[in-house]
Amino acid sequence: MLELAILGLLEDQELHGYEIRKRLRDELGVFSNVSFGSLYPALSRLERSGALEAVEETDRPAAPPVPMTGSLSGERAAMRAARTTSTRGRRGRKVYRITEEGRRQFTVLLDSDPGPDDARSFGLRLAFARYLPPQARLRLLERRRAQLAERLSETRAAARDAESRLDPYARSLVEHTTESTEQDISWLDRLIEAERARVPAAPASTRATGPAGAELTVSTVVREGEIR
Amino acid sequence: MLELAILGLLEDQELHGYEIRKRLRDELGVFSNVSFGSLYPALSRLERSGALEAVEETDRPAAPPVPMTGSLSGERAAMRAARTTSTRGRRGRKVYRITEEGRRQFTVLLDSDPGPDDARSFGLRLAFARYLPPQARLRLLERRRAQLAERLSETRAAARDAESRLDPYARSLVEHTTESTEQDISWLDRLIEAERARVPAAPASTRATGPAGAELTVSTVVREGEIR
């Protein structure tokens, strides 16, 4: 999940760790305040797996790759020079760039079914939906809709059973959750409709017409970024 | 969190593990499908800490306390007898009962501030709100409201900055999330109002009148139980 988010951010531009954290918080809303304790190890993993390549930033933006020399003193000197000469001396920040392999991994991650989907992973995928081919985009939306619909009907069945012994607080909670889910579903319906209009040549897949049209009143929307 | 949920369920009645799992799923909605891998260890911990006491179920519901004798063979025999004689022979289920110490722990857990509150923990606490004294109930609601309000204004600020580079999908996501949060907040406002009406002798605390009245358009409701 975190790796998906990182790769997605780096699709657009190269960034260093600290900045990635900011974007995750402000841009994506998801992962409000990822901790460095999980961010930096994730970056290392991605680098080891060949999805990212890191460049010690020397001076100006878009500096030449500067392959690691192994000569520490040399690199220190370069850094010091950069510091004195230019815009603003920065500590050696590690700027990450996505590789072809990384792009491939991103596509795979983005399009894979996360099983019992939670809101966060859906929110994240939707935020990167522009990188998905139209049919995959539609599949993402429909999958989510189906899950919410199923949840909603289960919740309703359970609520019918337990309603009598529910106190006002629990009841209000259940009702509010149900309403929210319903709104999430109708939001998804709008997105799905818009998406179908954009791709009228939709190869009427069995999945799309089957369970999706069955019932209309399901829900539980995005609500990622809840953890803070 | 799990322990809070378990203690809350057992406030009402004694239950065995398998049944607790069901209730967690159907009644509370939270923890849809807690795994046994976390449920049973949690029960053991609670028992060790003295919050629960376990009785091997012998036969009829509401069997006499049957203090542990230490004589395994004796208990086994009782079980076997029960199996043959009565309603339906069951495997030796371990029925848990909350102790006074457990009730104390429950109260503490329920009323403690879970720091950066996530939706799940709020939902859970609200479901057990009947066990809270009125002022604590009000505090819970106001705390949650304040958190949502803060989140909302942060999201809005971030959205203003980043709006230009947001594609339609991300933008729709942000908008929908914002709306949901607003609705969550107004739901909370209704609950708070109702609560204040019930306790007109509210000792006008500084926390209540200060930040809570500042802005009206914040939100992000319950949405627990998302993980399934």
Add this chain to the structure above:
DNA sequence: GTCATCATGTAAGCCGTTACATGATTGC
């Protein structure tokens, strides 16, 4: 000079998960 912010990282731990192992009871 010292404080806030930027910047990177490690270590330990929490809280949950899946997968595995076991076995009794009920219904077909």
Add this chain to the structure above:
DNA sequence: GCAATCATGTAACGGCTTACATGATGAC
């Protein structure tokens, strides 16, 4: 007899958190 459900547990692992350690730079 066999499968589904009830019932309890252990082991390994996952993904994130907090707390800690370190240090540069810029503003006051």
